[in-house]
Amino acid sequence: MIEGLSRNAARNIFLGGSIIFFIIFVGLTAHSHYYIVTESTDHEGLTESVKLGKHVWERESCINCHSLLGEGAYFAPELGNVWLRYGGAEDPEAARQGIKSWISLQPLGVPGRRQMPSYKHLTEEELDALVDFFRWTSEIDTQDWPPTISG
Amino acid sequence: MKYQTQKVAYPFFIAALLLFAGQVLFGLLAGAVYVWPEFMAEAMPFHIMRMSHTNLLVVWLLIGFFGATYYLLPEEAETELHSPMIAYIQLGIFVFAGAAALVGYQFGIHEGREFLEQPLWVKILLTISFLMFLYNGSRTLLAGRRTAISMILMAGLWLAAIFWLFSFYNPSNLSLDKMYWWYVIHLWVEGVWGLIMASLLAYLLVKMSGVDREIIEKWLYVIVGLVLFAGLLGTGHHYYWIGTPGYWQPLGNIFGALEVLPLFSMVVFTFYMFWQGSRNHPNKAAILWTLGCAVMAFFGAGVWGLMHNMSWVNYYSHGTQVTAAHGHLAFYGAYVMLNLAVISYAMPQLRGKLPYNQIRNMWSFWMMTGGMAFMTFTLTFAGVVQTHLQRVMGENYMTTQDQIWVFYAMRFGAGIIVVIGALVFLWATLGKPREQTPKGAAHVAAGSADG
Numbered sequence: 001m002i003e004g005l006s007r008n009a010a011r012n013i014f015l016g017g018s019i020i021f022f023i024i025f026v027g028l029t030a031h032s033h034y035y036i037v038t039e040s041t042d043h044e045g046l047t048e049s050v051k052l053g054k055h056v057w058e059r060e061s062c063i064n065c066h067s068l069l070g071e072g073a074y075f076a077p078e079l080g081n082v083w084l085r086y087g088g089a090e091d092p093e094a095a096r097q098g099i100k101s102w103i104s105l106q107p108l109g110v111p112g113r114r115q116m117p118s119y120k121h122l123t124e125e126e127l128d129a130l131v132d133f134f135r136w137t138s139e140i141d142t143q144d145w146p147p148t149i150s151g
Numbered sequence: 152m153k154y155q156t157q158k159v160a161y162p163f164f165i166a167a168l169l170l171f172a173g174q175v176l177f178g179l180l181a182g183a184v185y186v187w188p189e190f191m192a193e194a195m196p197f198h199i200m201r202m203s204h205t206n207l208l209v210v211w212l213l214i215g216f217f218g219a220t221y222y223l224l225p226e227e228a229e230t231e232l233h234s235p236m237i238a239y240i241q242l243g244i245f246v247f248a249g250a251a252a253l254v255g256y257q258f259g260i261h262e263g264r265e266f267l268e269q270p271l272w273v274k275i276l277l278t279i280s281f282l283m284f285l286y287n288g289s290r291t292l293l294a295g296r297r298t299a300i301s302m303i304l305m306a307g308l309w310l311a312a313i314f315w316l317f318s319f320y321n322p323s324n325l326s327l328d329k330m331y332w333w334y335v336i337h338l339w340v341e342g343v344w345g346l347i348m349a350s351l352l353a354y355l356l357v358k359m360s361g362v363d364r365e366i367i368e369k370w371l372y373v374i375v376g377l378v379l380f381a382g383l384l385g386t387g388h389h390y391y392w393i394g395t396p397g398y399w400q401p402l403g404n405i406f407g408a409l410e411v412l413p414l415f416s417m418v419v420f421t422f423y424m425f426w427q428g429s430r431n432h433p434n435k436a437a438i439l440w441t442l443g444c445a446v447m448a449f450f451g452a453g454v455w456g457l458m459h460n461m462s463w464v465n466y467y468s469h470g471t472q473v474t475a476a477h478g479h480l481a482f483y484g485a486y487v488m489l490n491l492a493v494i495s496y497a498m499p500q501l502r503g504k505l506p507y508n509q510i511r512n513m514w515s516f517w518m519m520t521g522g523m524a525f526m527t528f529t530l531t532f533a534g535v536v537q538t539h540l541q542r543v544m545g546e547n548y549m550t551t552q553d554q555i556w557v558f559y560a561m562r563f564g565a566g567i568i569v570v571i572g573a574l575v576f577l578w579a580t581l582g583k584p585r586e587q588t589p590k591g592a593a594h595v596a597a598g599s600a601d602g
Contacts, residue, residue: 006369007365014373021383022383025384028399028402029330031396032395032396033330036324036327036394036395037324040395041326046324051323054328058262058264061198062198063265064201064268069394069470070469073198073201074472075184076548114188114197115189117198141394142392143392146392147467147542148541148544148545149545151541
């Protein structure tokens with residue numbers, strides 16, 4: 001195959017093909033952008049509190065232990081559906097209190113168990129924002145992922 | 152070494168190797184936490200170790216790429232480097248920014264998107280340094296002969312810098328954030344870094360195999376074509392479960408599968424060229440790393456990627472230790488080994504020696520490569536068991552983790568071997584040269600000190 005191909009022909013195929021695939025890729029991500037904003041996420045529901053929650057999530061670098069929609073460090077549980085795991089769909093208030101108190105209790109100090117650092121410096125507002133962010137995230141249409149509630 | 156300014160690469164390689172040592176040491180610490188969960192929990196929590204580990208990796212790989220580019224550009228362009236001074240300043244900024252980020256992490260100063268944890272001012276410094284590099288390289292390229300190798304290498308680096316700009320964009324909508332985050336992460340490692348990899352391998356083959364440049368460069372175009380044809384839409388395999396449309400599943404399946412092709416073609420390429428070539432190059436260690444790079448990249452990035460990038464598999468395996476297994480071997484095979492190949496090749500010439508410490512260097516090859524392979528196997532087993540328990544049986548995360556402890560213990564053992572191997576590599580390349588040229592190659596060595 002390669003013997004019949006000249007270097008210049010190979011270069012032109014590379015350049016032309018790459019440009020075509022790049023244009024397709026950009027087009028599809030543009031459509032995906034539109035789809036995310038209009039269909040799969042509650043874009044209107046991005047309240048100041050959800051935004052603050054995402055900021056706290058990033059400031060504390062939760063992603064370097066936990067995963068969120070399967071992306072992260074895999075060292076600690078998936079949190080994309082933590083809201084549902086705490087029963088947020090049935091009893092939002094109990095789920096909120098449950099998640100907040102779990103975070104506030106850290107570090108648990110249970111011997112032989114992975115230790116989550118202390119987050120006692122988070123304010124009440126930040127804790128609520130974090131929960132709002134988890135709730136918002138759990139409502140993303142993820143094509144039915146994860147397969148089980150354990151995340 | 153034909154051109155004086157190729158010397159610029161020397162401090163780049165030293166900096167890269169020292170940061171490499173730091174990277175594997177942080178990796179070892181993080182691996183220890185999996186075995187002894189309370190290890191350093193107060194002094195250095197796991198998330199700090201992990202961001203130090205991954206950030207050092209990316210920083211040293213980039214410094215290695217910069218050094219490799221400065222080393223080969225004068226030869227390819229047949230002219231001296233545009234400005235050694237810019238190169239040194241640029242290196243200083245890059246190392247300072249990387250080190251500042253690393254020190255900051257130990258005090259909890261970081262941003263929070265995975266791999267992009269650097270504070271904004273560090274990101275800006277890295278960008279400035281990268282642009283200085285691109286300016287310096289491009290001026291050199293334009294001033295002299297333009298070869299396919301140097302053009303594709305510089306194109307890969309330019310595109311890497313362009314996609315890096317997406318790291319400054321952080322939408323508050325998490326799904327959008329994730330989609331554009333992959334513009335940096337995937338389009339780097341499975342896209343434009345592939346251009347860097349293929350062109351550096353091509354350079355090493357031109358130098359060491361003795362096959363005509365015409366033939367090697369034709370292969371190079373075919374391979375980088377395959378890289379981008381498959382890799383661009385292959386991004387689809389990261390767009391299955393983050394709120395993006397369902398059509399990414401068939402796209403990710405098809406193009407994700409095709410991503411094996413460029414990696415396999417690099418194996419054929421490197422072996423075929425050495426088989427065809429008549430040159431008996433004395434730097435056997437560099438040849439070993441070159442061949443090893445293509446092989447391990449094929450397994451780590453290609454086979455281990457294919458194993459879980461089909462949507463119906465990924466539905467269960469996504470975000471388990473299977474991903475960790477793939478990530479480790481892919482980065483090691485494709486980019487760590489690539490840098491070590493270039494460094495093994497260039498160091499003797501930068502230090503004005505015949506190839507030295509070859510046996511020691513090859514020992515480090517087998518220790519690191521064996522260790523990484525074993526690490527990958529243990530993490531794969533861990534991931535398969537985890538996938539079954541957690542994603543099929545629905546057991547909770549922590550219960551599952553307790554049951555795969557034994558694999559983490561074995562992984563830690565493999566990690567120790569890798570760290571020792573890395574230190575042996577530093578010893579072999581930076582340490583006192585001792586003559587260790589293989590017997591059959593001794594007579595050739597004398598005649599090809601410049602090649």
